[in-house]
Amino acid sequence: MAGGITWHYVLKFIITGDAAVGKSSLLIRLTDQRFLANPDPTLGVEFGSKLIEIPEEGKIVKLQCWDTAGTESFRSITRSYYRGAAGCLLVYDVTSRNSFTNARSWLADVREHADPHLTCILVGNKADLVSDPAGEGGTGSGHGRHREVTTEEAEIWAKEEGLLFVEASAKSGQNVQLAFEQASRDILDKIKRGV
Numbered sequence: 001m002a003g004g005i006t007w008h009y010v011l012k013f014i015i016t017g018d019a020a021v022g023k024s025s026l027l028i029r030l031t032d033q034r035f036l037a038n039p040d041p042t043l044g045v046e047f048g049s050k051l052i053e054i055p056e057e058g059k060i061v062k063l064q065c066w067d068t069a070g071t072e073s074f075r076s077i078t079r080s081y082y083r084g085a086a087g088c089l090l091v092y093d094v095t096s097r098n099s100f101t102n103a104r105s106w107l108a109d110v111r112e113h114a115d116p117h118l119t120c121i122l123v124g125n126k127a128d129l130v131s132d133p134a135g136e137g138g139t140g141s142g143h144g145r146h147r148e149v150t151t152e153e154a155e156i157w158a159k160e161e162g163l164l165f166v167e168a169s170a171k172s173g174q175n176v177q178l179a180f181e182q183a184s185r186d187i188l189d190k191i192k193r194g195v
């Protein structure tokens with residue numbers, strides 16, 4: 001890598017969860033620092049790559065992120081992408097109870113097909129819609145704009161399942177890089193411990 005930045009680890013991440021929870025938007029936010037109010041509907045699997053630094057480890061990590069399609073009909077396609085993944089963002093929409101309920105079956109799917117040591121972070125996306133009491137959250141997904149999933153219940157479920165957890169917003173950028181960083185730290189820790 002003449003003159004370029006080099007990295008210590010390449011970590012494959014998958015982003016999974018229901019359609020319209022904001023998986024593509026999280027990936028675009030991470031890699032491009034932008035937000036599209038009307039992105040193309042996800043019709044397959046998109047890919048993005050980003051270097052992040054984990055300063056306390058003194059390591060640069062190259063994230064290779066695969067955005068899996070959210071619809072049932074694509075499950076058979078996306079399953080092959082679980083292979084070799086070190087990290088998973090399991091995404092739901094804090095304004096959609098249904099997407100949170102369905103996170104259980106996405107997690108089951110991940111557990112069935114991915115490496116058992118995979119680090120999974122539960123991401124409650126669209127936090128911008130509920131942090132603004134006036135409800136002027138901008139373009140949403142067509143759901144109501146009030147919170148349907150409390151932070152506490154998501155935290156409890158994440159703990160039960162051994163998942164990391166964060167609420168985030170692809171729109172504002174809040175906690176998006178942090179989600180990937182937290183998961184990456186956990187993965188590096190597992191590598192150090194030889195897990």
Ligand code: GDP
Binds near residue numbers: 024041170
């Ligand atoms: P995907 O199907 O899970 O990949 O979801 P998309 O990324 O295509 O997003 C679905 C819709 O939700 C789009 O209209 C996005 O602009 C919107 N959206 C995604 N993330 C956020 C967010 O954090 N806040 C708000 N307000 N809207 C979001």
